[in-house]
Amino acid sequence: MRLKDKVCIVTGAASGIGKEIALAYAREGGKVAIADLARDAAEASAAQIRAAGGSAMAVPMDVTSEAQVTAGVAAVVKAWGGVDVLVSNAGIQIVHPLEEFPFAEWKKLLAIHLDGAFLATRACLPHMYGSGRGGSILYMGSVHSKEASPLKAPYVTAKHGLIGLAKVVAKEGARHGVRANVICPGFVRTPLVEKQIPEQAKALGISEQEVIRNVMLRETVDGEFTTTADVAELALFFVSFPSSALTGQSLVVSHGWYMQ
Numbered sequence: 001m002r003l004k005d006k007v008c009i010v011t012g013a014a015s016g017i018g019k020e021i022a023l024a025y026a027r028e029g030g031k032v033a034i035a036d037l038a039r040d041a042a043e044a045s046a047a048q049i050r051a052a053g054g055s056a057m058a059v060p061m062d063v064t065s066e067a068q069v070t071a072g073v074a075a076v077v078k079a080w081g082g083v084d085v086l087v088s089n090a091g092i093q094i095v096h097p098l099e100e101f102p103f104a105e106w107k108k109l110l111a112i113h114l115d116g117a118f119l120a121t122r123a124c125l126p127h128m129y130g131s132g133r134g135g136s137i138l139y140m141g142s143v144h145s146k147e148a149s150p151l152k153a154p155y156v157t158a159k160h161g162l163i164g165l166a167k168v169v170a171k172e173g174a175r176h177g178v179r180a181n182v183i184c185p186g187f188v189r190t191p192l193v194e195k196q197i198p199e200q201a202k203a204l205g206i207s208e209q210e211v212i213r214n215v216m217l218r219e220t221v222d223g224e225f226t227t228t229a230d231v232a233e234l235a236l237f238f239v240s241f242p243s244s245a246l247t248g249q250s251l252v253v254s255h256g257w258y259m260q
């Protein structure tokens with residue numbers, strides 16, 4: 001029970017990576033708030049955790065809305081008395097060549113990844129600072145926090161930006177016992193990636209199998225997708241680490257696609 005009674009907020013936890021992290025945290029004794037735009041799916045994830053004997057609540061939240069993030073974090077604090085862990089994970093992908101990228105889509109992507117991370121962080125920090133227990137914040141980066149790929153200008157920009165945010169949180173949070181780190185996964189077969197396969201095939205003029213083999217997994221050491229379980233294991237490791245030695249870091253979990 002590495003997270004016994006820790007209050008954990010995971011954004012984007014109704015699906016994919018965030019959901020797997022929420023399930024893993026609940027198995028380790030955490031009380032998990034499933035904060036997501038997708039209200040029904042968030043309720044379903046919370047119900048799944050409760051059915052397995054864990055503690056969970058669904059928190060409807062658009063992470064780009066200052067009012068919704070503030071209200072959502074307040075609801076969690078009211079229910080469970082504080083916040084110990086924030087995983088800022090909500091994200092989307094939009095692909096276009098740069099010269100055609102619609103400005104509205106650029107802004108939408110940056111708002112979810114960067115405004116969302118900022119707003120959730122700002123809402124949680126006072127509770128972590130005030131509790132005397134500190135806390136741990138994780139940002140869901142990507143190999144695209146370190147590397148670029150064609151067609152993904154705002155995603156690569158946002159994912160690099162999260163490393164900067166984590167470093168500032170690590171510095172400002174240190175005297176309050178708050179740590180901040182970034183997980184950088186390679187390709188994981190979630191709905192976000194399933195959607196990209198046909199889009200990239202069309203944009204690059206190649207088959208879907210070629211997108212998987214020659215684009216997504218080409219640089220891995222073994223041609224394998226990273227799994228949601230791999231990412232959840234790392235998310236557990238980071239937040240259950242026992243001291244402030246591990247802060248301001250970013251770690252890549254990608255079957256060797258990117259080696260630091």
Ligand code: NAD
Nearest residue numbers: 012014015016017037062063089090091142187188190192
């Ligand atoms: P997913 O589509 O399965 O899940 C994303 C979740 O975020 C969904 O439940 C969605 O409803 C939620 N969401 C979207 N916009 C939101 C908003 N404005 N407010 C609140 N919630 C919102 O995707 P995933 O693959 O699990 O991605 C999760 C995170 O992992 C993202 O930040 C993504 O960039 C990152 N990531 C994914 C991969 C991958 O290969 N799947 C690799 C590296 C990083």
